[in-house]
Amino acid sequence: MSEIKAETLTQVLSNRLGTIINSADFQTKSLHGGTVGDVQLIAGNAKTTDGGNLPFKIVLKTQKKWERYGDPDSWRREYDFYKSNFGVLFSESFRWPECYHAEMNEEQNETQIWMEYIDGLSGSDLTGDMYERAAEELGRFQGKLFAEQPVVLQSLTNLSNVNYMKNFYLHYRSWNRVYDYIRSDDCEIPKHLCNMLIDIDEKADEIFNRIEKLPIVLCHRDFWVANLFYSDGKTILLDWDTAGWGYLGEDIASLIGDEADMEHMVEYYHRCIPAYYKGFSEFADISHLSDNCIYEMILLLFGYRLVEWYMDAGPGNQPQEQNDERTLHIHILQKIHEMRN
Incomplete structure (x- = not known):
């Protein structure tokens, strides 16, 4: 202390x-x-x-x-x-x-x-309306900075790199422990979920080519429910230590995929993306963008991490608390799989 x-x-x-x-x-x-x-x-x-x-x-x-x-x-x-x-x-x-x-x-x-000190609702207390509001406000904030390019923003030198997400994914993919596990006969993760992750690996170059056509914006890069507070109708965002240049939608991928409300993940996926684009569009024309790549970003950012957390929870004969944690990670992967449809 x-x-x-x-x-x-x-x-x-x-x-x-x-x-x-x-x-x-x-x-x-x-x-x-x-x-x-x-x-x-x-x-x-x-x-x-x-x-x-x-x-x-x-x-x-x-x-x-x-x-x-x-x-x-x-x-x-x-x-x-x-x-x-x-x-x-x-x-x-x-x-x-x-x-x-x-x-x-x-x-x-x-x-x-x-x-x-912020006194408000955060984490699991956030409602779907608050998720949607946060997504729209973030879009509005990023759109304004993208369109106006204020001098203050240009003067910041300590920002994370635009390729942070790509490097993060490649770092995880090069880790044999998780990479080999989803391809092994001993893997206890359902096969269709393993194939979802393997498919991303096989298409990674093509996916990043699509992502790199998106606008570059100032990303928070830790835009998840524990850092979001809703107070008196306002959205307040904590912990800016990972902020930097990134691609349109990275933060929304975090909002949906990072320890979010699992039961509503698919609903929030369909609600938050249009809200985010609506806010951004108030300042910049993105009508030409037909591919937001957010589904792929969720898997790039959280796919192998969920595998890691699943493996760290131990084999299926562990105490109930650990088995519940393993089940949770499987359910989240399943929700991500459902987003594709």
């Missing part, structure tokens, strides 16, 4: 509350998320210069240096974004959490970002 310095906290709270804060009583609580970072909720009462007490909630995200495969500077990207003017690109209805203070410790290779 990160050490909280009193002088930093009072500075942050002064920014947050719009008045000079002398001191604060607080408690901390670790929040879920922040896969490789330390995320704390800090809540308490701040003391003003006139003796008043103001309740507050604020989030401190501490990120130490680490190297993500194919994207070594992602650990500091969110800090770089918040230190830029990137925030001006958002709208009232689609934004990130407000930042009250961000600092870099060069000696320890560590960033600290003090940001807004």
Whole structure:
């Protein structure tokens, strides 16, 4: 857990509350998320210069240096974004959490970002209407940036590579453990699902040729339900450390395929794609695009990952909890298979 310095906290709270804060009583609580970072909720009462007490909630995200495969500077990207003017690109209805203070410790290779606490619905609490709204808002955001090419966007240097999805897929495909498993006689995944993945492998070059004809947009690249909050009719998007250039639809593939509501995956596939295109089309003409490739993107991003998670859950004679996890991954692959039809 990160050490909280009193002088930093009072500075942050002064920014947050719009008045000079002398001191604060607080408690901390670790929040879920922040896969490789330390995320704390800090809540308490701040003391003003006139003796008043103001309740507050604020989030401190501490990120130490680490190297993500194919994207070594992602650990500091969110800090770089918040230190830029990137925030001006958002709208009232689609934004990130407000930042009250961000600092870099060069000696320890560590960033600290003090940001807004978001109180809203997220994860499994999101409804189909909220999925659709998020897809449309994302399309609108990406379409506006694509059409206007604002100077702020052009000045960002720490962005993930446009080929991130392709490199991610090729990295997984080269891993014999998963590649050989779906082709082996010992594989317990239903054959038609294995064939779905093998078919993608055999057509990968042709698929990427189609994907690479799509518009290049600014992608969040971690656009899944745990990072989406719906609050007061607004969509708020967390965790920008994987953001960068990518292809139209990559984020929608994540929204549909990454630990989404399994029972409604096919429904959301049919609802979110048109909503996304509707939002994007408000700023850019994409009427000529007849092939969105999102089904293929879902398999490229999550096909082998689901195989890996299935294998990690152990063989079928494991405790019920692990067997349930294996069944879940099979069901998700089956839902993806149904999307094709």
